[in-house]
Amino acid sequence: MTEEVRKIFESSGALLEGHFLLTSGRHSPIYWEKFHVLQNPFYTQKLCHLISQHYQNQGAQVVVGPTTGGIIIAYEVARQLGIRSLFADRGSEGREFRPGSGLDPGTKTLIVDDILTTGKSVREVIQLVERYGGDIIGIGVLVDRSEKDLGLGRPIFSCLRSPTVTYSPDNCPLCDRGIPLTRPGGEVIQPSQA
Numbered sequence: 396m397t398e399e400v401r402k403i404f405e406s407s408g409a410l411l412e413g414h415f416l417l418t419s420g421r422h423s424p425i426y427w428e429k430f431h432v433l434q435n436p437f438y439t440q441k442l443c444h445l446i447s448q449h450y451q452n453q454g455a456q457v458v459v460g461p462t463t464g465g466i467i468i469a470y471e472v473a474r475q476l477g478i479r480s481l482f483a484d485r486g487s488e489g490r491e492f493r494p495g496s497g498l499d500p501g502t503k504t505l506i507v508d509d510i511l512t513t514g515k516s517v518r519e520v521i522q523l524v525e526r527y528g529g530d531i532i533g534i535g536v537l538v539d540r541s542e543k544d545l546g547l548g549r550p551i552f553s554c555l556r557s558p559t560v561t562y563s564p565d566n567c568p569l570c571d572r573g574i575p576l577t578r579p580g581g582e583v584i585q586p587s588q589a
């Protein structure tokens with residue numbers, strides 16, 4: 396299955412190679428452009444099926460994902476499990492549910508996201524669900540590219556585990572080689588010095 400998942404990312408042009416500035420501020424030779432996959436419902440439902448299958452007998456009552464990619468994944472996993480989906484928006488203090496939505500204390504909750512790198516978004520969603528007293532059964536992501544255990548303290552299921560090196564900007568061999576730094580999407584933010 397791992398090969399099939401990798402093929403989905405490769406054939407949809409979602410696995411990019413270069414010199415990328417990640418949201419975390421770190422630099423990476425690889426970028427997973429999840430929207431190239433998520434724009435294709437056929438691939439999305441296939442990948443989400445792996446997540447929903449993994450968690451299907453654990454009594455989940457709601458699936459929660461962070462904006463933006465996580466909304467699509469939460470919706471599709473919830474549809475497959477026949478339960479509700481919610482999304483966690485960015486607010487002034489971490490993540491928030493939309494006014495009027497939320498979950499009751501004790502609700503068995505599955506958290507999903509697209510690409511797991513530093514775990515920042517997922518950690519924020521965990522805090523949000525905990526604020527509501529939700530009972531988190533686990534986390535499901537499309538790709539886990541984290542380099543080391545993120546210490547999220549919950550079971551993690553990934554459709555593909557692919558640890559990928561990232562560099563701090565002041566110690567980056569790609570910078571040293573003068574390769575232009577780009578934001579995913581193609582914008583050059585630090586042209587070649589070579």
Ligand SMILES: [Zn+2]
Pocket residue numbers: 414422423562564567568569570571576
């Ligand atoms: Zn760099």
